[in-house]
Amino acid sequence: MSPRIASLAAAVITAITAALALHFASAPTALPATAPPEVFSAGRAREHLARIAARPHPVGSQAHREVREYLVDTVRGLGVTPEVQATAAIHPDMEENSIPGATVHNVLAHVKGQDSRGVIAIVAHYDSVPTSPGASDDGAGVAAMLETLRALRTGPPLRNDVLFLFTDAEETGLVGARAFAFHHPLADQVSVVLNFEARGSQGPSLMFQPGPGNRWLIQHLARSGAPAQASSLFDEVYRRLQNDTDFTVFLQRGKTGLNFGFLDGFMRYHARTDDLAHFGLDSLQHHGEVMLALARHLGDDALEPAPPEDAVYFNAGPFLVHHPATWAPPIALLALLAVAAALVMGLRRGRLRASGLTWGVGALFAAAVAGAAAVQAAWWGVLRVDGGLGVLPQGDAYHGDLFIAGLLALTLSAVVGVQALFLRRARAEELVAGALAVWAVLGVASAFVAPGLSYLFAVPALVGALALGGQLRGSPEQPSARGRLLLALSAIPALMLWVPQVLNLYVALTLALAPVATLAVAPWLALLWPQVFAPMARPGRTVALPMLALACVLLGVGVVRERFDASDPRPSSVAYAVDANRGEAYWLSSDFEVDAWASRFVSADAPARRLDSYLPRFWRDVRVAPAPHRPLPAPSVRVSRDETRDGLRRLVLHVESVERAPLLQVRFEAGTPLRALTIAGQPVHASAVARLRDVPGGGLLEYWDVPPGGLPLELTVPEGTKVQLRATAVRFDLDLAPGAPAAQRPEDTMPVPFGFAVTDETLVSVTGEY
Incomplete structure (x- = not known):
């Protein structure tokens, strides 16, 4: 076999493997409403989603009440008696400087099992943010639950109970989940929680967070037949971020389970365009197929207690591979030994040189730096050409796929260009060997620090070391074409494991942090390039320059395509x-x-x-x-009790909001010496009170859907203390503002998505001393 044919075969193998990896990592195709009744159909679920996501439905709004009524009626129509848990609730541990609360209405559909050993809770929240219809967040999860409930009712009863929990007030601070997990009697019986969320509008549904002691759950996920996309990498990353979902509350309650969500389409998150027109039905199908498969599998499982052991897990094509986390260090050490053995053999046979290995290690780090620098420079250039991208608060783009493809092409160009320069000092095998050495060391380090991601380094290093050993058997003057082809074949595991995660990395971090993603992606390319492309003549010209040209085209098309209009405001x-x-x-x-x-x-x-x-x-x-002053209705504060005993003043206030203002904010003056606090009958524990007392700007309470008669607050302060507070009623519109700003808003603009910056809102505040 000639080197040219070997190079061509290597390129073909790489392309086919990458395509297969992307195929297996994609969401399943949405099934129509005519699909068999026992299977999940996104077409049928879409009918529910059209009702749920017809308009924004934040807690306390009329639309929110209509969605709740639709859920209750639909559950009853499926032959299950619904329950509504209506209560005032707070989450004192949600925020550092504030306490969220709400009048919540969780909707429960409890399907009894024949011989239940526990309750499988399937969870999604039905409230939306004020700026979004919430088709993805979290209408997709809610619609999938209704369709899953229908599909389950077509079959025989399961062994275990299945609870469909439609939580309220997630967007206000996980308040509905808190009310159920800590105050509903059924919560004690929950064995497994399956939570479904979204941080985008499309893409595969990823299992991104398991509970502790997750090995038995990962085993069930693999056996269930669910088309799961899961990686312990996600959990390692997510647990280090400041993000929460309803699943967080169940973990705090001591429960375990699995957390699912899709990430792509971040620009739609919390936005006006998170609607049915911009939603990917394939994501809904993926949500639903996983949900139904797990409900049936766990619903018939014995739910035997399992050892509290974590797992390392990942997709390898159509398979979910998993092993105990305790195996990670031995596997990584085995990869390190394999690489060391290959290096020793290469040095003894004269195929590798110590200086060449040094250059090989340097080439990998140089490629990483060059790739990140090129991506940073390119993104700065894109922002200067298209200034509109710089105003997007998510740090992303509506059509990010073109930009991601362009930045990946640019990264490959930089990596190949740098390593082509290093080929003047080192052989291709030495570049491979140097890269494998770094990866083996990273595998060992991660196995002890973050075992969930160690497989990304250890598996490619182990397979690459075996292939490198076969390649090094030939003479240095005439490298074997078969050996080079073997080296290319050894890149298949790295491709299968890394290609989906490369895309997930760029999507998760957003384009604003693309250089950070490139710092991880470039070393991967630096490992692959010598294995796949090194046999090519003049790789700088045959690979680097074409990739640079492709990058320019893709980024240019992305800039042209990225224009604000009614669809992408x-x-x-x-x-x-x-x-x-x-x-x-x-x-x-x-x-x-x-x-x-x-x-x-x-x-x-x-x-x-x-x-x-x-x-x-x-x-x-x-x-x-x-602005012109318009005397709008303001919140009012009424003292209903004021008594002093044992050196402490106990003050009971009722703070009333105004019509169509779903959110009431109450802020205490900085330094208010709070000793105890009760909100809507819910006592706040001492540590949370202390945090509020020590907030530099003053402690904050945020309550959604204030009950008739006002929000009751009971404060305890030292005798003689005056309490000063500011009450603000928040409407999420500009209907009462002078000049009717909202009516003049062009179609190619929209309110800033809730949570990212100041959005369309009217705030009326009053300050008083009591």
Whole structure:
């Protein structure tokens, strides 16, 4: 076999393997409504989603009540008696500087088993944020639950109970899940929790977080027949991030389970465009197939207690591979020994040189730095050419696939270019050997520090070492074409394991952090390149330059395609704030670049400053401009009890909100010496009270859907202490603002997605001393 044929075969093998890896990592195709009744159909679930995501339905809104009624009616129509857990609830441990709360209405559909050994809880939240219809977050999870419930009812009863828990008030601080997990009697019987979420509008449903002692659950996931996409890498990354879902509450309650979600389409997250028109039905199909398979499998399982052991797990094509986490260090050490043996053999046979190995190690690090620097420079250039990308608060793009493909092509160009230079000092085998040495060391290090990701290093290093040993048997003057082909074949595990995770990495980190992703991707390419492309003549010209040209084309097309319109609108921030005490009003905007519509109210040169009085949770300056004052209804505070005993003052207040203001914020003056606090009848534990007392700007309470008669607050302070607080009613619209700003909003703009910056809202505040 000639070197040219070996090179061509290597390229073909690489392309086929990468395509297969992407195929197996994609979501299944959505089934139509005519699919057999015993299977999950995204077409049928879509009918539910159309009702759930017809408009934004935050807690406390009329639309929210309509969604709840639809859930209750649908569950009853499926032959299950629904239960609504209606209660006031708080989550004192959710935030460092505030306490969220809400009047929650969790909807429960309890399907009894024939000989139950426990309850399988399937969970998704039915509330949305104020700025989004919530088709993905979390209408998809809710619609999948309804369709799964229907499919289960077509078959024989299961052994175990299955609870479909439609939680409320997740977006307000996981309050609904907290109310169920800590206050509903059925929570004690829950054995496994399956939570379904979304941080985008499309893509495969990933199992990104298992509970502790997860090996037995991973075994069940593999045996269930579910088309699961899972990796212990996700868990290693997620546990180090400051993110939470309803699953967090169940973990705090001592439960275990699996957490699923899809990530792609981040620009739709919490946005006006998280609607049915922009939603990927394949993601709904993936949610549902996994949900139904696990419900049937776990529903008939004995649910025997299992040893509290974690697992390392990952997809290898159509298979979910798993092993005990305790195996990670031995596997990594075996890979290290295999690499060391290959290096020793190569040095003894004269196929490897110590200097060449040094250059090989240096080539990998140089490639990583060069790739990250090239991506950073390219993204800066894209932002300068298309300034609109810089105003997107998510740090991503509507059509990120083109940019990701372009940045990957650029990374490959940089890696090949750098390593082509190093080929002047080292042989191709030495580049491979140097890269394998680094990967083997990383495998061992990660096996002890983060075992969930060690397989990404250890498996390619082990297979690569075996192939390198076969390649090194020939003479250095005439490298074997078969040996080179064997080296290319050894890249298959790295391709199968890494290709899906490379895309997940860019999607998860967003384009703003693409250079960080490249620091992980470039070393992978630096390992693959000598294995696959090194036999090519003049790789700088045959690979690096074409990839550079392709990168320029893809990034250029991405810039041209990335234009704001009604389907892909520009986020634009305007809020109207009223100080009822002073009779003053202000326009607010958190935009770095104020667009034409927002500049009618807040000019581009308006001063920016912190505005804690209105935006206590906002972390940066906002533009502030005077606005016409409109005397809007303000919150009111009524003292219902005031007594002093044993040196302590016990004060009971009722804080009433205003119509169509779902959120009430109550902020205590900084330094208020709180000794105890009860919110809506729910006592706040001492450590949370202490945190509120020590907040520099003053402790904050945020309560959604204030009950009739007002939010009851019971405060205990030292005798003689006056309590000063500021109550703010928040409406998530501009309907009452002067000049009707919302009516003038162009179709190619939208409110800033909730949680990222100041959105369309009207804030009316009043300050008093009691």
